[in-house]
Amino acid sequence: MIAFLVLIGSVAVYGQGQGHGHDHDHGPQHNHSCVHNNHQQLQADQVIVNIIADMEKDGDGIVEQTEVEKEFVQKYDQDNSGDVSEDEFVKQWHQQYHDAPDFAGYLFHHFDSNDDHKLTAIDIVNFVKGADTDGNGRVSIAEFQSFLTNLYVNCVSSPYSHGP
Template identity: 70%
Template sequence: MIAFLVLIGIVAVYGQDLTDGHHHHHSCIHNNQQQLKATQVITSVIADMEKDGDGIVEQTEVKTEFVTKYDKDMSGDVSEDEFVKQWHQRYHDEHDFAGYLFHHFDANDDLKLTDSDVVALEKGLDTDGDGRVSVAEFQTYLTNLYTNCVPSHGN
């Protein structure tokens, strides 16, 4: 319960209105072209990321899944457009919802996903303070994004 409360606090801080000139208006209502439920998508995301089955979502696993695989132009970072297209293709969530997710993963709100975003996410998601992000911590984070409309950075 304490971990959940800490996570809610983190989401509240990261979800605050940061008026830095970036305005992202994406729907946080989950729509999926194949009528997949949020839990089904989240299960797929975790299965794609957590390959070694140790119950820990390592930075390298997140980087491989969301930075390396999604960086189609090989620029070293992932633009919103790249992310939305890849997320939609893989998980079938509507483009607008995928954009909403992108802005939550873009921890520093620079409109691209990089290794530094992965590091920042890890720090924010490690709710028990053990220096690692468990599958349960990552799943709680995604579940919150899918089921509770949390404004993204800059809204």
């Protein structure tokens, strides 16, 4: 969950449909929007409840790094490369949560904390650190929910961005 939050955090800055601040020589340019649009008309809070339910399987109220990695790296890594590309993430997120692809792209870039165009364990570690607002080394469901709500509702800028 924490990694997911960190990843979401890094996408927001790029979520205004402006690209990544540098050229993409290795793939198509994607447009992103931080305006939530869900193909099944789910509201942000409904989607967030679903995300939490998918990640926090052990019921301890803590979103652990391993839970986030399992949900968003292992599950989304369709080509078994060990990381998740933007295309893999957008496709799986759209399929699983029904958010529009441009919004899923916004989330991807918020999670991609080092802007290397893939989600890895490093991004998950950064995500967990960023979501731990009380600094106790653990991300509670409430912290995770607050982090996601900010991304979905307020188009939060990434702590990793270098400007809009």
